[in-house]
Amino acid sequence: MLKTVAILGTGKMGSAILSGLLRAGWARDSVIATARSAERAKSLREAYGVAVESNTDAVLRADAVVVAVKPQDAGALLEELTGSFAAGTPVVSICAGLPVAFFEKRLPDSTPVVRAMPNTPALVDEAMTVLSPGTHTDDACLAAVEELFKPLGRTLVVDEKHQDAVTAISGSGPAYFYYLAEAMTEAGVLMGLPRDVAADLVTQTALGAARMLREADSSPVELREAVESPAGTTINAVRQLDNHRVRSAMTDAIEAARDRAREIADEYA
Numbered sequence: 271m272l273k274t275v276a277i278l279g280t281g282k283m284g285s286a287i288l289s290g291l292l293r294a295g296w297a298r299d300s301v302i303a304t305a306r307s308a309e310r311a312k313s314l315r316e317a318y319g320v321a322v323e324s325n326t327d328a329v330l331r332a333d334a335v336v337v338a339v340k341p342q343d344a345g346a347l348l349e350e351l352t353g354s355f356a357a358g359t360p361v362v363s364i365c366a367g368l369p370v371a372f373f374e375k376r377l378p379d380s381t382p383v384v385r386a387m388p389n390t391p392a393l394v395d396e397a398m399t400v401l402s403p404g405t406h407t408d409d410a411c412l413a414a415v416e417e418l419f420k421p422l423g424r425t426l427v428v429d430e431k432h433q434d435a436v437t438a439i440s441g442s443g444p445a446y447f448y449y450l451a452e453a454m455t456e457a458g459v460l461m462g463l464p465r466d467v468a469a470d471l472v473t474q475t476a477l478g479a480a481r482m483l484r485e486a487d488s489s490p491v492e493l494r495e496a497v498e499s500p501a502g503t504t505i506n507a508v509r510q511l512d513n514h515r516v517r518s519a520m521t522d523a524i525e526a527a528r529d530r531a532r533e534i535a536d537e538y539a
C-alpha cells in the first residue's frame with residue numbers, strides 16, 4: 271500500500287491527479303506536489319492545502335513518485351534527481367511517448383517503473399488510465415500503483431507495446447469528443463438555436479450516448495442503427511459523414527497521434 275505520493279509537475283494532468291487523490295480521501299499531508307515557479311507553488315498550496323516541496327525533498331519523502339512533466343522536461347528532471355531516489359521507490363511516468371526504458375536508463379538499478387496514460391476526465395473521476403509495468407515492477411507494485419489511479423476512473427493494464435496506441439485513443443481522446451461537440455454546437459447555432467441551448471443539447475446527448483456505449487449490451491454499430499430510421503433524418507446525416515470521409519479522417523488522426531508518440535520517444539531517447 272502506498273502511503274505518500276509525490277507528483278512532480280503539477281500542470282493540467284498532475285493537478286487533475288492531485289485533486290482526484292484528495293477527493294478519494296488521501297490526507298493532505300500524504301500528497302506532495304512540486305512546481306517550477308513560486309507563484310504556482312503558492313496557488314497549489316492555497317487551492318489544495320498540500321505541501322509543495324522541491325523535487326528532491328518530495329522524492330526523498332514519498333514512497334511513490336509520479337512524473338507529470340512534459341516529455342521534453344523529463345530528462346532534465348531525472349538528472350536533477352540523480353542520487354535522490356531510494357532503492358525500490360516506484361516511479362510512475364504519465365509522459366506521452368516516453369518508454370519505460372527511458373526511465374530505467376536514468377534511475378537506480380531495479381527501480382520499479384510503471385508507464386501510465388491517464389486522461390483529463392480524472393477531474394470528474396471518469397479517467398481512463400492504462401498502465402504498463404517496467405522490467406523490475408512486480409505484480410504487487412503494479413497493483414499498488416493501479417490502486418492509486420482507481421479512484422480517478424477506470425484502469426486497465428496492457429503490455430507496453432500498446433501504449434502509443436492507447437495514448438492516441440484515450441490519452442488524446444477527450445479532445446476528439448470536444449472537437450465534435452464544438453462542431454455540433456456550431457451547427458445548432460447555424461440553424462438558429464441559441465448557443466447555450468445548442469451546447470446543452472450536445473452535452474446531454476454526448477453523456478447519454480457515452481452511457482449507452484458503456485451500459486447497453488450493444489456495439490456502436492447496433493446503437494447507431496437503432497437511431498437511423500429508414501428514409502429518416504439520421505441516415506441522411508450519416509451519409510454526409512461518409513461522403514466527407516469522416517471515418518477515414520478519424521483513423522488518420524489517431525494514427526498521427528500514435529506516430530507523434532513514437533517520434534517523441536526517438537526525440538528524447
Ligand SMILES: NC(=O)C1=CN([C@@H]2O[C@H](COP(=O)(O)OP(=O)(O)OC[C@H]3O[C@@H](n4cnc5c(N)ncnc54)[C@H](O)[C@@H]3O)[C@@H](O)[C@H]2O)C=CC1
Pocket residue numbers: 278279280281282283284304305306307325338339340341343346347364365366387388389390441442
Ligand atoms: N494533458 C493531458 O490531457 C495529458 C497529458 N499527459 C502527459 O502528462 C504530462 C503533463 O502534461 P500536462 O499536464 O498537459 O502539461 P502541463 O504543461 O500543464 O504540466 C506540466 C507541468 O510540469 C511543470 N514542470 C516542468 N518541469 C518541472 C520541474 N523540473 N519541476 C517541477 N515542475 C516542472 C511545468 O511547470 C508544468 O506546470 C505530459 O508528459 C503529457 O504527455 C498524459 C495524459 C493526458
Ligand SMILES: O=C(O)[C@@H]1CCC=N1
Pocket residue numbers: 366437441442
Ligand atoms: O497531447 C499530448 O501530447 C498529451 C498526451 C495525451 C494527451 N495530451
